[in-house]
Amino acid sequence: MAEEQKKVRFVIERQDGPNDKPYTQEFDVDYRPGLNVVAALMEIQKHPVTVDGKRVAPVTWECNCLEKVCGACMMVINGKARQACCSLVDKLDQPIHLAPARTFPVIRDLLIDRSVMFESLKRIQGWVEIDGTWEVKDAPIQNPYTAATAYEISHCMTCGCCLEACPNVGPQSDFIGPAPTVQAYLFNLHPLGKFDAPKRLNALMGKGGITSCGNSQNCVEVCPKNIKLTTYLAQLNRDVNKQALKNIFNH
Amino acid sequence: MYNVTFYLRRLHSLVGLLVLGIVILEHVMTNASSLGGPEAMNSGLAMMEMIPKPIFYGLEIFGIAIPLLFHAIYGIYIALQANNNPGRFGYMRNWMFTLQRWTAWYLVPFLIWHIFYLRIYTKGICGVPMSYELLDSYFTNPIVVVLYTLGMLAALFHFCNGITTFCMTWGIAKGPRVQSVVSVLSMLLFLAFALVTVAFMAHYVLF
Numbered sequence: 013m014a015e016e017q018k019k020v021r022f023v024i025e026r027q028d029g030p031n032d033k034p035y036t037q038e039f040d041v042d043y044r045p046g047l048n049v050v051a052a053l054m055e056i057q058k059h060p061v062t063v064d065g066k067r068v069a070p071v072t073w074e075c076n077c078l079e080k081v082c083g084a085c086m087m088v089i090n091g092k093a094r095q096a097c098c099s100l101v102d103k104l105d106q107p108i109h110l111a112p113a114r115t116f117p118v119i120r121d122l123l124i125d126r127s128v129m130f131e132s133l134k135r136i137q138g139w140v141e142i143d144g145t146w147e148v149k150d151a152p153i154q155n156p157y158t159a160a161t162a163y164e165i166s167h168c169m170t171c172g173c174c175l176e177a178c179p180n181v182g183p184q185s186d187f188i189g190p191a192p193t194v195q196a197y198l199f200n201l202h203p204l205g206k207f208d209a210p211k212r213l214n215a216l217m218g219k220g221g222i223t224s225c226g227n228s229q230n231c232v233e234v235c236p237k238n239i240k241l242t243t244y245l246a247q248l249n250r251d252v253n254k255q256a257l258k259n260i261f262n263h
Numbered sequence: 264m265y266n267v268t269f270y271l272r273r274l275h276s277l278v279g280l281l282v283l284g285i286v287i288l289e290h291v292m293t294n295a296s297s298l299g300g301p302e303a304m305n306s307g308l309a310m311m312e313m314i315p316k317p318i319f320y321g322l323e324i325f326g327i328a329i330p331l332l333f334h335a336i337y338g339i340y341i342a343l344q345a346n347n348n349p350g351r352f353g354y355m356r357n358w359m360f361t362l363q364r365w366t367a368w369y370l371v372p373f374l375i376w377h378i379f380y381l382r383i384y385t386k387g388i389c390g391v392p393m394s395y396e397l398l399d400s401y402f403t404n405p406i407v408v409v410l411y412t413l414g415m416l417a418a419l420f421h422f423c424n425g426i427t428t429f430c431m432t433w434g435i436a437k438g439p440r441v442q443s444v445v446s447v448l449s450m451l452l453f454l455a456f457a458l459v460t461v462a463f464m465a466h467y468v469l470f
Binding site: 091092177179180182184185187214217218219220221223224225226227228229230232233234240242243245246247248249250251252253256259 | 272346
């Protein structure tokens with residue numbers, strides 16, 4: 013007689029459509045060493061039967077890289093915003109509670125619409141202008157110290173953990189959130205990107221920009237890439253203050 | 264277009280620390296002088312009365328009333344943009360963030376009551392000047408004592424935590440080490456002021 017299969021209980025907050033009411037369903041998944049939340053969700057997808065034995069529509073979620081690089085599988089796991097792919101079942105309290113990150117519009121179940129962050133990146137000009145009528149020569153020299161900081165910030169995968177944790181991001185506020193704000197600093201550090209620094213700083217001074225930060229510092233606690241968000245927010249605060257003085261006294 | 268939000272937020276921060284901070288310090292010092300007995304406090308209050316009336320009213324209106332109204336009204340707007348979540352994210356600074364807003368919610372009705380009763384009704388309408396005796400008799404009601412002690416502690420916490428967030432908002436304290444040093448120092452300042460507050464409130468009640 014084989015040993016009884018160990019099960020992992022998942023309590024999942026589900027929602028059939030963007031405007032439907034949320035409800036919860038519980039699922040048992042066969043335990044195996046190294047099981048993570050995405051793998052467990054895949055098991056549920058193969059066999060979408062609740063603990064009551066009811067066959068239901070499979071749980072919808074989003075994932076892509078499965079190695080904490082793309083940010084797509086961000087969800088609320090046991091109350092905390094994090095990536096499902098690197099959330100090991102062995103390290104989580106059971107039953108494991110899964111919920112969508114409700115700072116963003118929910119499309120279905122755990123699938124959310126994070127396009128608001130893309131809009132924010134457009135607003136802060138999160139790119140470097142390279143196309144023009146000029147001749148493109150060698151790449152400009154990077155200061156290696158600056159490059160180390162830029163490398164750190166460039167790890168941001170727009171997963172949205174910091175927005176989910178931030179008390180100032182949500183339907184009650186127009187704050188664009190820590191991730192897109194700090195991206196402005198990344199592009200301001202770039203040897204070519206810094207030409208547009210005043211544009212980005214002025215964008216950050218607008219409604220919902222960096223001034224909506226309330227220093228709760230949840231962002232730096234939850235960032236899965238350990239980006240020193242509060243440090244760069246403080247640096248950007250310095251930079252926008254200087255920009256404001258220029259705006260006042262240069263015209 | 265002209266980044267109105269930016270200037271309002273920065274003005275809110277400046278007014279809170281520099282203008283209302285001075286008002287709070289004045290209240291702590293004047294009340295602390297009651298520990299030296301009625302004469303010490305009354306002579307201090309008499310010195311303030313020596314300021315010519317137009318200047319005194321000017322200070323009250325432009326140094327307290329307008330900054331306070333701006334800070335309170337814009338502050339309510341700011342507080343309404345927060346969805347406090349220390350239950351889900353119980354980190355130290357998130358608790359401070361939440362307490363900053365909770366103390367503010369207490370201070371709005373408290374200050375309306377405090378200013379209308381003591382400044383506008385008692386001093387303004389009834390013409391009773393501030394004195395040790397007035398406060399001593401006012402603080403015989405235990406409810407008033409509790410609400411005033413809470414009001415003073417809330418204002419002091421709001422001010423001291425405000426020093427920390429001011430240093431972050433203005434980009435003065437950038438890195439995590441200096442930010443925690445500023446945070447600890449401002450909370451020590453809060454503890455010191457809180458002790459003084461408890462001392463003079465106890466003095467009003469006991470003597």
